Amino acid sequence: MTAQSTQQSLDKDNPVIALCSQGMRAEAEGRPAEAKALFEQAWERAGDDYEACVAAHYLARHQSTIADELHWNQVCLARADAVGDERVAAFYPSLHACIARCHRALGDAEQAATHFRHAADRLGALPSGGYADWLRYAVAEGLRDTGAVVHNSGEQRVADLLDLLCEQRDLRSLAVLLPAFCGHTGTSQDRRRLAEAAHRLHAERRLPAEAEDILRAALTALS
Incomplete structure (x- = not known):
């Protein structure tokens, strides 16, 4: 997920989502410590799997190590799976891509390839447009880099x-x-x-x- 793609589909009246929106604004204004604190508040206040999924996504972006980033992305994935409805359908392509990039950075090409493939399989859930194209290019590059796709x-x-x-x-x-x-x-x-x-x-x-x-x-x- 990106801030742009996620923000377009979130319920701004939800207090947990409102905290995430404030965190995104802090990010955009160059206040990362404040942004992380707001996302941590969102995680602590999350009352269901959907809210926890969104909060975990943003927390993943504010971790100091790749291992911690991977952990929070995996938490996000587990919560998205628990939601299991159309609210999270468009989250999966970029979520799997984030997990794949973490595995690649940690030297696990096999797991990276697996999650890049999961991301590719979910690209159809995204509406056509610039964001979908951008993510498709990133996923395709990941598939090539990990050997999951080889040119004929x-x-x-x-x-x-x-x-x-x-x-x-x-x-x-x-x-x-x-x-x-x-x-x-x-x-x-x-x-x-x-x-x-x-x-x-x-x-x-x-x-x-x-x-x-x-x-x-x-x-x-x-x-």
Whole structure:
């Protein structure tokens, strides 16, 4: 979860949520100690699993060690599971991503990959938009970094093409390919999305010969 995504769906009339909102404001104004104290108050006053889930999320962000951050994210996950309804559905993608990043920082690539995959599986719960795109890119990067997603030959050719397009500063072509490539979480739907982006670029028939050759090779491998 991020402050923006969580804040949009919270009940501001709830006193525990109000404390979290005050904490978010303190964060934004550069008062981390005050923010942490407010989140601790929210945790202490939480009267059900939902309130505890939200408070634990914010407490996780104010821990001095990765191990403590992981602990509070795991508490948040357990409370979200206990809630088990639509109020927490959109929490899961970023929550699993936070847990994955902690495991990765602690050197546990296997657990990191597992939680990045859980995050990817829950991305559909998010409304489309900039936040969903941002989180998808972060999760896809985590899957690649932990070896949970490995490029096939077609995807590697697309990566080669992207390198060349960067050298050529072809921003328009990069804009066509990068969203599908950076958001590739290893699903068949994402592979299809990448192939469709490559086909759109090929249909323009405006790339220099070297880039066009790589694109054709990518399309052959992706088909």
